[in-house]
Amino acid sequence: MSRTYDCVIVGGGIAGLQAGIQLGRYQHQTVVIDSNNGRSTLCRNYHNILGWPNGVSGETLRNLGEMQASSYGVQIIKDKVVDIAIENTGILQITCHSGDKYFAKKVLLATGVMDRLPEINHLIPCLGLSVYVCPDCDGYEVRNKKTIVLGAGKTGANLAKTIKQWTNSIVYVNHDGDDVDDETKKVLKDQGIEYIKEPIDSILTGTNETAIEGIKLTSGKVIEGEKGFIAFGGNEVRTDLVKSLGIERMENKHITVDPRTKKTSHPNVWAAGDIAVHSEQVTIAMGDGMQAAIWIHKSLMEDQQKP
Numbered sequence: 001m002s003r004t005y006d007c008v009i010v011g012g013g014i015a016g017l018q019a020g021i022q023l024g025r026y027q028h029q030t031v032v033i034d035s036n037n038g039r040s041t042l043c044r045n046y047h048n049i050l051g052w053p054n055g056v057s058g059e060t061l062r063n064l065g066e067m068q069a070s071s072y073g074v075q076i077i078k079d080k081v082v083d084i085a086i087e088n089t090g091i092l093q094i095t096c097h098s099g100d101k102y103f104a105k106k107v108l109l110a111t112g113v114m115d116r117l118p119e120i121n122h123l124i125p126c127l128g129l130s131v132y133v134c135p136d137c138d139g140y141e142v143r144n145k146k147t148i149v150l151g152a153g154k155t156g157a158n159l160a161k162t163i164k165q166w167t168n169s170i171v172y173v174n175h176d177g178d179d180v181d182d183e184t185k186k187v188l189k190d191q192g193i194e195y196i197k198e199p200i201d202s203i204l205t206g207t208n209e210t211a212i213e214g215i216k217l218t219s220g221k222v223i224e225g226e227k228g229f230i231a232f233g234g235n236e237v238r239t240d241l242v243k244s245l246g247i248e249r250m251e252n253k254h255i256t257v258d259p260r261t262k263k264t265s266h267p268n269v270w271a272a273g274d275i276a277v278h279s280e281q282v283t284i285a286m287g288d289g290m291q292a293a294i295w296i297h298k299s300l301m302e303d304q305q306k307p
């Protein structure tokens with residue numbers, strides 16, 4: 001007879017690990033299943049988190065989170081969940097890529113969002129250190145710096161306009177999007193933002209491969225810059241797993257949750273982090289994970305008290 005966990009957490013990034021820590025402290029039988037490929041595996045430095053004045057990498061946070069959750073008896077499994085189904089008993093069956101199956105009374109989904117990252121040489125090592133994703137997180141890092149926006153279509157143009165608050169030296173390179181319309185071109189020009197429509201070959205760095213010094217376009221042209229931002233659009237909201245459960249999703253594939261409990265439209269499934277809200281911040285993912293864990297706990301306790 002297979003063991004039934006109190007909770008299976010699908011996704012061991014920021015939200016999933018925070019929930020795991022809390023569920024572990026309640027002493028619930030909990031497993032976190034993680035495929036190790038999320039936004040928190042990509043970001044090499046978060047700068048806006050309480051307690052980390054010099055920043056902290058996603059890798060460090062995840063390693064600390066896994067250790068902390070494990071110390072409370074939470075199991076961490078490296079695998080990819082490929083299916084979630086409901087058995088006749090109401091127990092949720094979670095199937096992994098390896099073929100392993102897990103059974104759970106409650107499931108927390110914390111699978112995150114993944115940015116679209118076109119193949120541009122040397123992009124990955126710079127992410128979060130000199131090339132940024134989110135102006136709310138890192139607009140501050142480009143203040144008064146010559147900044148290159150690597151983007152696509154209108155998404156890139158909007159990002160270029162947004163970071164005007166911090167710097168007057170901006171070049172927007174539209175890598176693989178549709179050309180922007182004349183009105184947008186005029187707005188960019190009026191704001192002193194240079195616009196180039198050409199694919200990017202690579203990010204140029206010096207001996208420090210995490211510090212952008214410019215970019216090379218496919219024509220060979222080089223544009224110098226001290227900082228970069230990406231805005232390619234088309235990010236993947238990783239919620240296809242819930243299709244078979246009939247869980248309510250928004251048009252953009254984010255999962256609708258109760259704002260207080262983080263419960264989805266399914267009575268035994270919660271969602272936390274980037275997939276649930278649209279703020280896409282570490283601190284919010286942590287808060288979501290914590291809130292979900294508290295309400296999963298309440299639900300488990302209520303179930304126990306049922307005759």
Ligand SMILES: Cc1cc2nc3c(=O)[nH]c(=O)nc-3n(C[C@H](O)[C@H](O)[C@H](O)COP(=O)(O)OP(=O)(O)OC[C@H]3O[C@@H](n4cnc5c(N)ncnc54)[C@H](O)[C@@H]3O)c2cc1C
Nearest residue numbers: 011013014015035036037038039040081112273274280282
């Ligand atoms: C380059 C970059 C810089 C950023 N900078 C900042 C910043 O400065 N400040 C800030 O607050 N935020 C920043 N963010 C955003 C921040 O990383 C996210 O908001 C945060 O990681 C969300 O946490 P999450 O737990 O929802 O998702 P994630 O951290 O992405 O974790 C989701 C996890 O789920 C796993 N997963 C997905 N599908 C499955 C599956 N089917 N089976 C098993 N596991 C699965 C993934 O492998 C991943 O480990 C940045 C993001 C990027 C990419």
